[in-house]
């Protein structure tokens with residue numbers, strides 16, 4: 001600072017320079033737009049403090065002039081310096097206080113959590129109703145000593161038809177009903193194919209069930225779908241009779257639908273059994289009185305059954321002179337639809353989560 005500079009001028013310049021740079025903070029200035037912005041402003045404020053109130057600031061230089069001004073002006077000059085310095089430091093302090101309060105609030109708000117907001121529930125998967133039904137059926141037969149077999153869905157003519165005693169020209173072979181591949185394979189139209197595989201693999205005696213998908217060229221409607229589920233059952237041993245078949249399916253119906261359930265066997269025909277029977281059980285809903293579910297008959301069809309035809313045993317290399325057996329085939333999705341009162345079986349295959357999540 002040069003000697004000829006007016007000390008009063010020095011103080012006023014220092015005050016004005018500060019006022020100009022501090023302008024954006026005065027009277028709260030522009031309120032910070034964010035926590036980050038407030039933190040940036042606080043750093044700027046610290047720089048202002050160094051520049052305008054620090055050891056090398058203009059006001060610090062002015063203080064040193066107090067001793068040099070003429071004695072009669074010293075008091076008033078001293079007061080001017082003090083007043084200006086106080087203005088600077090107080091302005092800085094006030095702005096700093098406001099910013100720190102803002103930052104404190106913003107940080108608290110950021111870290112706070114609303115304990116009254118309802119939690120987000122974890123979406124857990126559910127088993128498909130057909131899987132649930134399949135597992136219930138499997139559990140019953142496993143507890144009766146049956147093995148669970150899984151087998152192929154594409155079959156040769158032998159497994160699909162010939163070994164099941166279905167001769168050439170039989171309507172079941174009609175391409176109107178069966179999906180054939182161009183190589184002459186067929187999608188199995190019944191799980192009875194597994195009877196042959198199981199006997200070939202295990203020999204006799206054998207007790208097994210085979211749940212799985214089957215395919216038929218049906219047009220989808222509320223009670224038909226070109227793909228559906230069956231469970232096949234086969235029991236082959238020495239001395240197996242129709243009584244074993246009846247006892248087994250009666251026990252199964254008790255366990256699946258309740259102990260008061262009755263079963264009835266109606267004579268029928270299947271190429272792979274002789275004799276054959278259609279199995280019904282008393283309606284689980286009305287107990288036989290008659291209701292909408294059993295179509296007012298009191299009975300619901302469970303499936304087909306019979307004593308394994310000797311030709312079928314022979315096709316699987318089991319000696320029909322030594323062994324006899326019974327077999328049955330039940331519809332899984334049909335049972336599912338009845339128990340859950342579905343008015344359209346196609347619901348089971350549409351993969352609509354709103355439908356599927358209702359089952360456990």
Ligand code: DAH
Pocket residue numbers: 189190191192232233270272273303304305306307326327328329330
């Ligand atoms: N396979 C037959 C069907 O799809 C059901 C059936 C009937 C299976 C009699 C059997 C049986 O094992 O013995 O309609």
